[in-house]
Amino acid sequence: MRYAEWLGVLPGWSGMVDGKLEGRCVMRAPDRANPPRFCGVLQGEWGWSTVFKMTIKDILARSLSATGWLMLAVMAVMVPTSLLLGVLAGMREGSRTDRVLSTAAIATTATPEYVSGVILIAVFASTTVDLSWLVNLFGIEGRRTLFLGTATSAVDKITFWNFTLPVMTIALYGIGYIARMTRASMTEVMTQQYIRTARLKGVGFRQVVLRHALRNALIAPFTVIMLQFPWLLNGVVIVETLFNYKGFGWTLVQAAGNNDIELLLGCSVVAVAVVLVTQLISDVGYVFLNPRIRLS
Amino acid sequence: MEPLGWIEIIGRMAWQFLPVWIALAALYAVSIATKRRTGLYGRLFDSPVGMIGFGIVMFWVFTAIFADQIITHNPLSQVSGMKNVLPGTPMKAPGGSYDWYLLGGDNLARDVFSRMVMGARRVLAIAPAATAFAFIMGISLGLPAGYFGGKLDTSLSFLANLVLAFPVILLFYLLVTPEIRETAIPGTMAAILFIFPLLFVTVAINSRWFPKPRQRNVMLAVSLGLGLWAYAGLAFNADPTGIWSMEPNLLNVFVSVVFVNSPGVFRIVRGLVMDLKSRDYVAAGQTRGEGPWYLMIWEILPNARGPLIVDFCLRIGYTTILLGTLGFFGLGVSPESPDWGSTINEGRRLLSIFPHPAIVPAVALMSLVLGLNLLADGLREESLRD
Numbered sequence: 001m002r003y004a005e006w007l008g009v010l011p012g013w014s015g016m017v018d019g020k021l022e023g024r025c026v027m028r029a030p031d032r033a034n035p036p037r038f039c040g041v042l043q044g045e046w047g048w049s050t051v052f053k054m055t056i057k058d059i060l061a062r063s064l065s066a067t068g069w070l071m072l073a074v075m076a077v078m079v080p081t082s083l084l085l086g087v088l089a090g091m092r093e094g095s096r097t098d099r100v101l102s103t104a105a106i107a108t109t110a111t112p113e114y115v116s117g118v119i120l121i122a123v124f125a126s127t128t129v130d131l132s133w134l135v136n137l138f139g140i141e142g143r144r145t146l147f148l149g150t151a152t153s154a155v156d157k158i159t160f161w162n163f164t165l166p167v168m169t170i171a172l173y174g175i176g177y178i179a180r181m182t183r184a185s186m187t188e189v190m191t192q193q194y195i196r197t198a199r200l201k202g203v204g205f206r207q208v209v210l211r212h213a214l215r216n217a218l219i220a221p222f223t224v225i226m227l228q229f230p231w232l233l234n235g236v237v238i239v240e241t242l243f244n245y246k247g248f249g250w251t252l253v254q255a256a257g258n259n260d261i262e263l264l265l266g267c268s269v270v271a272v273a274v275v276l277v278t279q280l281i282s283d284v285g286y287v288f289l290n291p292r293i294r295l296s
Numbered sequence: 297m298e299p300l301g302w303i304e305i306i307g308r309m310a311w312q313f314l315p316v317w318i319a320l321a322a323l324y325a326v327s328i329a330t331k332r333r334t335g336l337y338g339r340l341f342d343s344p345v346g347m348i349g350f351g352i353v354m355f356w357v358f359t360a361i362f363a364d365q366i367i368t369h370n371p372l373s374q375v376s377g378m379k380n381v382l383p384g385t386p387m388k389a390p391g392g393s394y395d396w397y398l399l400g401g402d403n404l405a406r407d408v409f410s411r412m413v414m415g416a417r418r419v420l421a422i423a424p425a426a427t428a429f430a431f432i433m434g435i436s437l438g439l440p441a442g443y444f445g446g447k448l449d450t451s452l453s454f455l456a457n458l459v460l461a462f463p464v465i466l467l468f469y470l471l472v473t474p475e476i477r478e479t480a481i482p483g484t485m486a487a488i489l490f491i492f493p494l495l496f497v498t499v500a501i502n503s504r505w506f507p508k509p510r511q512r513n514v515m516l517a518v519s520l521g522l523g524l525w526a527y528a529g530l531a532f533n534a535d536p537t538g539i540w541s542m543e544p545n546l547l548n549v550f551v552s553v554v555f556v557n558s559p560g561v562f563r564i565v566r567g568l569v570m571d572l573k574s575r576d577y578v579a580a581g582q583t584r585g586e587g588p589w590y591l592m593i594w595e596i597l598p599n600a601r602g603p604l605i606v607d608f609c610l611r612i613g614y615t616t617i618l619l620g621t622l623g624f625f626g627l628g629v630s631p632e633s634p635d636w637g638s639t640i641n642e643g644r645r646l647l648s649i650f651p652h653p654a655i656v657p658a659v660a661l662m663s664l665v666l667g668l669n670l671l672a673d674g675l676r677e678e679s680l681r682d
Contacts, residue, residue: 106673110666112617114624114640115658121644122651233463238624242644253625256469264469271463279461 056266059251064270067236067247070170073163074232078171078178083221085175086182090217091209093187102183108176113238117169121242124165166243170235174228178221185220189213219289226282230275305383305399309409315362320354336602339678346674352667356660359413360420367410369397371634374405383408383652402639402653403646411634412656418635419664422546423615426553430615431608433489433554434561436496439592441562442569453566456559464556468622471552483531486551490531494523503589549627553618557611564607568600575599602679606672613668620661636661 089101108116189195190213198208237249244250248267255263300308310317331338340346359366383400399409441449459467471482497519505512530547572578573596581591623637636657643654 106669107666110613110669111662112620112665114620114637114644115662118640118644118647118651118654118658121647122655230461230463234465234621237465238621241625252466252469257626268466268470271466272461275461275463 056263059263060248060266060270063246063248063251066245067240067249070163070166070236070240070245070247071232073167074170074174077167078174079225081171082175082178083182083218086179086221087186087209087214087217089179090183090186090190091213093190098183101179105176105179105183108172109180111173113169113173113235114242116172117165117239117242120165120169166239166245169239169242170232173235174232178224178228181224182217182221186213186217189217192216219286222289223282223286226278226285229278233271233274300383300386302383309399312366312368312409313359315365316355316358319358319362320351323354324351336605336675336679340671340674343674343677345670346678349667349670349672349674352663353671356416356664356667357420360417363413363417366413367407369407369410371406371410371414381405399656400650400652402643403650408653408656411639412636412660415634415636415639415657416660416664418633419616419619419661422550422553422635423612423619426550426619427557427608427612427615429489429493429550429554430557430611431561431604432496433492433558435565435597435604436492436499437558438562438565439569439597440588442566443573443588443592443596445570449566452562456562459555459559460563464618465621467556468552468625468627471548471555482548482551485555486547487531489551489554490527494520494527497523499589500593503587504594549619549622552622553615556618557615560611561607564603565600568603569596572596572599606676606679609668609672609675613665613672616661616665616668 085101085105089098089105092098111119195208195212198212199205203212233249236247237252239245240247240249241253248270251263252267252271254260255267327334327338328341331341340350381397381401383397385397385400397407397409399407399412402408402411437452441452498516501512501515501519505515569592577599578591578595581595586595619635620637620640623635623639624641626638626641639657640654640661643651643657647654
């Protein structure tokens, strides 16, 4: 019942209290005497957060923009690094580079965000591990640790020092996974006939990798990156809590922790929408990238 | 007394782990001596990666088993004056169970080392059990979906995709928030989830032994009796003898972890069954007149065990991470419990001043998951070889 009201499928509750018309829709209608019957998400009315004392629309807009920056930075770090590592490892299967990179990839996927975040903070942002020589090296004044352990200030102003650790924490986990997928797809491509033909034609190894293999090897990782989004959302929640960065994940935790059901539902709607949109993009993009599907 | 140096701390920790080393050495000696006769398990010892992974995993398993011998202090007792002390600090009043806090004290003056060791027991008690339940559920839905196909397959796959598309963390929050916990949803879900092993065993026994009714009836009676007893205790907390029971908090965590994991298993099983059902031995069974459930459970499932075992190892690691995540958000088992996720959560508040209470369980959790990943890699490599 309450969820249907919130969605805007059922009319909001209303009744007479002390001779005045009161109700779910009356409280927030501009014209109190003549309230609309429905007021839910479908009517563009997200509701009121009891924790932040603000409308949920404002909270979501603010926190999503903060998280957007974080996601953007993560993607900018994660995608090139992981693709590069995966291609390097998959180029020559079984070589020493491959072994080292694969082991590193397993190690990072085995490290959840709350573990790597804790370790990164302890090493780079705690006073017990003495990194003063590094701090002096970079010539930063007025601070005893290299990076900041919280990213609260990053909401107002993103700097290298307060944003690196959260971004690295999320990116590390994803890098290992995407690099493994890229490696698998690259090794598969490298055994194909046309690669051998190109090699026998006398094309250099560099050219073969860059011009013949790379394009086909990157199709599979593209879908993986898009499907990473639900996962990334998971990481965002953990990292924002750990670094106290007031974004979407932090809002979600606050809403759940303080029993703010309307805000929690709003967050769910946004999260599911984001995931569905990325799934759609991945499907459409896959068709575009893979001529075999497009042309058949 | 002097505080201990790092070398001394490591030496004393290694000494505390003595039962684990002995058990590991014995296990490896026996396994390597008989590795030609133990099938896939024995071949694991041919691959260095698999051996290292198996070693790390068994280290934690033995730690969980011998935890009572390893711990130096009671993991819940608080000693005055030992709040947030650094690793290797001597006790204020010597003569207790142990004279040092080997890895320091946490913010409630408890011994970090003992809590880490007891945490291994908590984690290894929940994670494999939850994964096993997820597997049984995934298998008993995935087998018919893959075998029969059609509308059943379409609708089950749709449901699985729905759960998979939902962000995990959100699902947890929705399942564990008080307002939803008070409704009947977790209880109902537990009742549904826990009935799957029962159904599975019943169908498995019936499909194989129905030509011999007497033997079947005995086996069914024994397993159903035991199963229903456990079921009543676990799902409804109504066991008269009180052996099978689960705190409501733990039940919630358990249910949400199983719920999140089983669609993944479902998809794998479904894919495997679709591949295997066109094999000759299945066709032979069909011409013999065997029922579909016999073919699924006694012919197809044993032949799908390789990928399933590998996935089981990976999934235990994933479940460990999930449990840690739950603990990290304070949704864990109970606030006092020493499980690793909750300990990290407690330690993170003072992280930049006293990192050791959070680092120790973090490293422990990482090594366990890493070990499971390496083990799965080794198993995959060895099972692909033939």
